[in-house]
Amino acid sequence: MRIFFMIIQVIASLVLIGSILLQSGKSAGLSGSIGGGAEQLFGRQKARGYDALLAKVTKIGAAVFIACSLILVYLQG
Numbered sequence: 001m002r003i004f005f006m007i008i009q010v011i012a013s014l015v016l017i018g019s020i021l022l023q024s025g026k027s028a029g030l031s032g033s034i035g036g037g038a039e040q041l042f043g044r045q046k047a048r049g050y051d052a053l054l055a056k057v058t059k060i061g062a063a064v065f066i067a068c069s070l071i072l073v074y075l076q077g
Contacts, residue, residue, distance in 0.1 A: 009068040
């Protein structure tokens, strides 16, 4: 049982690494932080398509990783 959760945790960590690295940056330095705030305020920077899919994959991967970590700690003790 413990080995199963360890394998799931490794898969979840690889999914997290891949999905985080594939996401596009939200700003481009100082100029992006100034201009990006105005774009977010007016709703021009909504996550769509590929970015939305990567955001969902990241959230699910993080939830699975945390759940497996807690289960492994419980099984340890």
